[in-house]
Amino acid sequence: MRFLKADKVFDGLVFLEPETVIVIDQTGCIIDVVACEKVANQAIERIEGIICPGFVNAHCHLELSHLERSIPQKIGLVNFALAVIQTRQALPEPEQLQAMERADAAMYSKGIVAVGDISNTTLSASIKAKSKLYYHTFIELIGLNPTRTEGAFEAGLNVLEAFQKSNVSASLAPHAPYSTSTTLMDKMAQYNAAQNQVSSIHNQECEAENIFLKGEASAFEKLYSTLNIPIDWFKPTATSSFQYYAPHLNANVPQLLVHNTFMSAVDAELAAQLNTRFCFCPKANLYIENTLPHFSNFRLDTFCVGTDSLASNKQLDVLEEVNELLANTSISVEQALRAITSNGASALQCHNQFGFIKSGFKPGLNVIQEQHHQLRFIKKWC
Numbered sequence: 590m591r592f593l594k595a596d597k598v599f600d601g602l603v604f605l606e607p608e609t610v611i612v613i614d615q616t617g618c619i620i621d622v623v624a625c626e627k628v629a630n631q632a633i634e635r636i637e638g639i640i641c642p643g644f645v646n647a648h649c650h651l652e653l654s655h656l657e658r659s660i661p662q663k664i665g666l667v668n669f670a671l672a673v674i675q676t677r678q679a680l681p682e683p684e685q686l687q688a689m690e691r692a693d694a695a696m697y698s699k700g701i702v703a704v705g706d707i708s709n710t711t712l713s714a715s716i717k718a719k720s721k722l723y724y725h726t727f728i729e730l731i732g733l734n735p736t737r738t739e740g741a742f743e744a745g746l747n748v749l750e751a752f753q754k755s756n757v758s759a760s761l762a763p764h765a766p767y768s769t770s771t772t773l774m775d776k777m778a779q780y781n782a783a784q785n786q787v788s789s790i791h792n793q794e795c796e797a798e799n800i801f802l803k804g805e806a807s808a809f810e811k812l813y814s815t816l817n818i819p820i821d822w823f824k825p826t827a828t829s830s831f832q833y834y835a836p837h838l839n840a841n842v843p844q845l846l847v848h849n850t851f852m853s854a855v856d857a858e859l860a861a862q863l864n865t866r867f868c869f870c871p872k873a874n875l876y877i878e879n880t881l882p883h884f885s886n887f888r889l890d891t892f893c894v895g896t897d898s899l900a901s902n903k904q905l906d907v908l909e910e911v912n913e914l915l916a917n918t919s920i921s922v923e924q925a926l927r928a929i930t931s932n933g934a935s936a937l938q939c940h941n942q943f944g945f946i947k948s949g950f951k952p953g954l955n956v957i958q959e960q961h962h963q964l965r966f967i968k969k970w971c
């Protein structure tokens with residue numbers, strides 16, 4: 590057994606009393622959290638800085654790791670999406686797999702223990718199965734035309750089965766409101782509800798998305814015409830993208846709303862009354878749209894954080910993401926740390942294993958430091 594005492598202990602929810610000692614076994618399992626006076630002084634290992642649970646990256650795309658630094662910054666979501674579609678198959682599969690392995694190892698080295706990862710194919714399954722990280726995979730389905738519902742759903746189930754066979758936790762998720770029909774959303778939600786599973790959607794990542802779902806001319810016409818997909822039949826009349834699909838959110842499926850860059854206060858309030866949780870990826874928003882969400886529109890009590898992919902971020906490091914939030918909002922260090930520990934674990938429904946320093950848990954332990962309202966990673970303790 591080892592007895593750890595740091596300058597500060599963050600247990601996933603709050604900072605504990607300064608004289609707290611964490612008792613762990615040789616596997617990193619938390620045996621107890623006790624007051625300092627209950628432990629013989631010479632047995633205590635002293636740590637400079639803050640000790641906290643391993644981090645959760647609630648939104649990533651491991652499959653796009655080989656696109657690192659290949660897509661120009663600040664070109665807007667439609668141009669970004671077209672660049673991803675046009676370049677993602679440029680490298681052969683073995684090189685794509687190598688890039689995924691590097692990204693997985695980089696996340697581990699930055700103290701990440703659990704990841705919510707979007708996948709369109711089965712390619713990442715073998716890496717996730719042998720990774721030191723816990724992955725929940727959101728199998729992402731696309732199909733704006735309702736006639737594609739059955740085909741897209743069946744294909745999605747096949748990918749889902751492949752992940753489940755590899756013992757990787759997985760569920761179905763619509764890509765985005767501008768790319769997935771509400772019929773397909775309903776079918777996925779019904780399936781996820783029956784499986785007791787969480788889902789995810791890219792929400793209001795650009796202003797054009799709100800305009801498109803009002804039925805007005807937007808940059809999405811360029812996306813669909815470039816892809817030779819006719820959309821003249823599509824006549825939405827929603828007030829906003831979120832209000833377009835909100836009636837199709839299933840109350841029994843916890844829904845992760847990712848990005849929320851162009852979400853109004855009205856929509857954020859509406860979402861807060863539903864079974865949803867906000868996930869922010871500020872570095873990706875700056876990379877693609879050169880903007881940040883209006884954080885003052887949100888109740889920042891249960892939000893979590895993701896890195897998005899290496900196609901839209903220079904690194905997969907959730908501490909960099911919360912530093913962006915600490916610099917641009919009035920959130921506290923406790924709120925920031927909750928986002929990348931307990932809130933992230935709850936969002937991915939792995940809060941029985943991760944996100945908390947609690948006896949019986951093996952959450953991974955990180956040492957970090959705070960200076961000038963910014964957090965710095967020191968090392969993984971275990």
Ligand SMILES: [Zn+2]
Nearest residue numbers: 650707791897
């Ligand atoms: Zn994404």
